[in-house]
Amino acid sequence: MSGRTDRRAAAAARHRLLPEGRVAGPMPWIIAIMMFLTVLAAAAGLGLGAAVRSMSADLAGRATVQIVEADAEARERLGARAVQALRGAAGVASVKAVDPAALSDQLRPWLGEDATSGDLPIPALIDVTLTAGEADAKVRHLRRLLSGLSPKIRVEPHAAFLLPLAGLLSALGWLAVGIVLLMALATGAVVVLAARGAHDSHRGTIEVLHLMGATDVQIARLFQRRIALDAMLGSLLGFVVAACVILLLGARLIATGSELLGAVHLPWSGWVVLVVLPVGGALLAMLAARWTVLRSLGRLL
Amino acid sequence: MTAIVQFENVGLRYGLDSETLSDVSFTLHGGGFYFLTGASGAGKTSLLKLLYLAQRPNRGVIRLFGEDVVTLPRKRLPGFRRRIGVVFQDFRLVPHLSAYDNIALPLRVAGMEESEVDAPVSEMLNWVGLGDRGQARPATLSGGEQQRVAIARAVIARPEILVADEPTGNVDSDMASRLLTLFEALNRLGTTIVVATHDLPLMGQVTGAQMMRLDKGRLADPTGALRYPPRPAGGGG
Ligand SMILES: Nc1ncnc2c1ncn2[C@@H]1O[C@H](COP(=O)(O)OP(=O)(O)OP(=O)(O)O)[C@@H](O)[C@H]1O
Ligand SMILES: [Mg+2]
Numbered sequence: 445m446s447g448r449t450d451r452r453a454a455a456a457a458r459h460r461l462l463p464e465g466r467v468a469g470p471m472p473w474i475i476a477i478m479m480f481l482t483v484l485a486a487a488a489g490l491g492l493g494a495a496v497r498s499m500s501a502d503l504a505g506r507a508t509v510q511i512v513e514a515d516a517e518a519r520e521r522l523g524a525r526a527v528q529a530l531r532g533a534a535g536v537a538s539v540k541a542v543d544p545a546a547l548s549d550q551l552r553p554w555l556g557e558d559a560t561s562g563d564l565p566i567p568a569l570i571d572v573t574l575t576a577g578e579a580d581a582k583v584r585h586l587r588r589l590l591s592g593l594s595p596k597i598r599v600e601p602h603a604a605f606l607l608p609l610a611g612l613l614s615a616l617g618w619l620a621v622g623i624v625l626l627m628a629l630a631t632g633a634v635v636v637l638a639a640r641g642a643h644d645s646h647r648g649t650i651e652v653l654h655l656m657g658a659t660d661v662q663i664a665r666l667f668q669r670r671i672a673l674d675a676m677l678g679s680l681l682g683f684v685v686a687a688c689v690i691l692l693l694g695a696r697l698i699a700t701g702s703e704l705l706g707a708v709h710l711p712w713s714g715w716v717v718l719v720v721l722p723v724g725g726a727l728l729a730m731l732a733a734r735w736t737v738l739r740s741l742g743r744l745l
Numbered sequence: 746m747t748a749i750v751q752f753e754n755v756g757l758r759y760g761l762d763s764e765t766l767s768d769v770s771f772t773l774h775g776g777g778f779y780f781l782t783g784a785s786g787a788g789k790t791s792l793l794k795l796l797y798l799a800q801r802p803n804r805g806v807i808r809l810f811g812e813d814v815v816t817l818p819r820k821r822l823p824g825f826r827r828r829i830g831v832v833f834q835d836f837r838l839v840p841h842l843s844a845y846d847n848i849a850l851p852l853r854v855a856g857m858e859e860s861e862v863d864a865p866v867s868e869m870l871n872w873v874g875l876g877d878r879g880q881a882r883p884a885t886l887s888g889g890e891q892q893r894v895a896i897a898r899a900v901i902a903r904p905e906i907l908v909a910d911e912p913t914g915n916v917d918s919d920m921a922s923r924l925l926t927l928f929e930a931l932n933r934l935g936t937t938i939v940v941a942t943h944d945l946p947l948m949g950q951v952t953g954a955q956m957m958r959l960d961k962g963r964l965a966d967p968t969g970a971l972r973y974p975p976r977p978a979g980g981g982g
Binding site: 648649651656657659662 | 797826828855
């Protein structure tokens with residue numbers, strides 16, 4: 445029999461062969477809850493992943509050079525020489541001396557007017573952006589280079605103190621990925637149970653269709669379509685609620701004003717991934733339903 | 746006449762019980778009209794189940810339309826089932842479907858265009874005297890009406906073999922005669938008819954019909970179908 449005939453038969457009969465309405469009982473609600481949690485976990489994973497990536501890019505590739513010299517004039521001279529040396533050094537993408545006035549401005553709230561009086565020795569700072577790639581070796585190289593100029597020059601790679609944090613975020617991100625995978629597994633299991641239940645409660649109808657010469661695929665199609673629709677509804681509901689929660693949380697994160705927390709944001713590509721989840725959930729449900737029904741039908745002659 | 750159904754030494758056993766059917770051998774010819782009779786529990790329904798491919802025998806050979814269906818790959822069976830119409834002893838109407846949609850089922854399973862379904866289904870409804878009950882659910886139909894829906898569903902797709910298990914069990918003798926007339930009309934169009942029944946007078950109505958009698962799972966005439974009522978020489982199993 446041709447696939448076309450098969451499809452036409454299914455199309456004509458799909459509204460009639462199974463009773464109207466839900467076939468799967470509470471399955472859509474369970475799927476809604478699971479999709480809600482899945483989307484949240486995925487969003488957390490994606491947001492944390494993006495944060496880790498931007499941190500690594502921003503921080504691993506940067507270092508601050510401090511010139512700790514009490515004498516302002518000597519400090520300026522040493523700073524200029526350091527900038528000179530850094531400009532020519534391997535592994536350095538850009539060098540920018542932090543304007544002492546700007547630095548004083550930033551420090552004023554902490555140190556008061558003393559910051560600008562010049563009485564208080566403030567180290568000169570040079571922001572160094574490293575070229576892409578392994579940062580540790582470059583930082584070591586810069587240390588060697590600058591310690592030749594003066595022992596009063598220190599090199600602080602940014603990643604050093606943020607590395608444990610990035611590690612934590614990355615671990616949380618992977619945990620989120622694991623949760624998403626477990627959820628997919630559980631969704632599949634729920635659908636298998638629902639399909640089995642639907643199959644059992646329509647056993648009589650199925651047997652009659654089977655004895656009339658309906659193929660397994662024809663019969664499975666009735667169920668998989670219905671269950672996919674149910675799963676789609678549930679997924680959509682879960683997704684919408686989760687998306688609202690994510691948007692609200694995002695607004696709260698930004699409202700904290702914290703640069704660290706602000707790094708945890710969902711990029712646009714992340715939203716695309718999230719939208720794929722309910723579609724994938726419905727597809728997974730359809731395949732699980734099809735597999736279950738085909739397996740049960742295989743037991744009939 | 747061509748052999749359309751052949752059973753050779755067929756045995757059927759449910760679970761670990763003794764055999765329900767033993768050494769059943771017979772041949773049905775295309776265009777024939779056959780009655781299957783026997784006491785309750787003799788194995789009539791079991792034999793018909795083997796015939797309409799709801800059950801595999803434990804031993805023996807069953808050939809349908811010239812092919813051995815016992816060893817046939819499972820995916821080829823639907824094609825054979827579509828050539829056989831079945832009236833089940835318990836009707837097996839789909840409860841949530843109207844009489845109309847129940848009768849339309851075989852056409853839809855076979856992939857008929859929806860626009861072509863209506864004419865034959867309406868005609869069939871009228872033929873079994875249910876022209877005005879098409880939208881009724883099975884639960885709201887009487888036993889006899891349900892039986893007629895079951896018969897209409899069995900014959901709508903013009904099967905080559907019609908298998909009917911006690912098709913007149915729930916109707917009065919008037920309706921039984923009418924249904925039998927319907928079967929005869931189909932038989933004249935070339936359909937091979939196999940009817941399981943206890944109703945001896947009914948069998949007498951069909952001239953040229955042959956009878957097989959099951960006794961505790963064995964055919965009373967192990968060499969082939971018995972004649973009932975006897976018919977002049979020529980043809981037969
Ligand atoms: N699915 C089954 N599992 C186990 N035993 C069965 C099954 N179906 C039928 N039997 C047994 O097989 C025997 C024959 O049953 P069958 O239904 O074929 O008889 P029958 O001739 O059709 O009877 P009736 O005239 O009452 O319909 C009976 O003893 C019955 O209990
Ligand atoms: Mg019976």
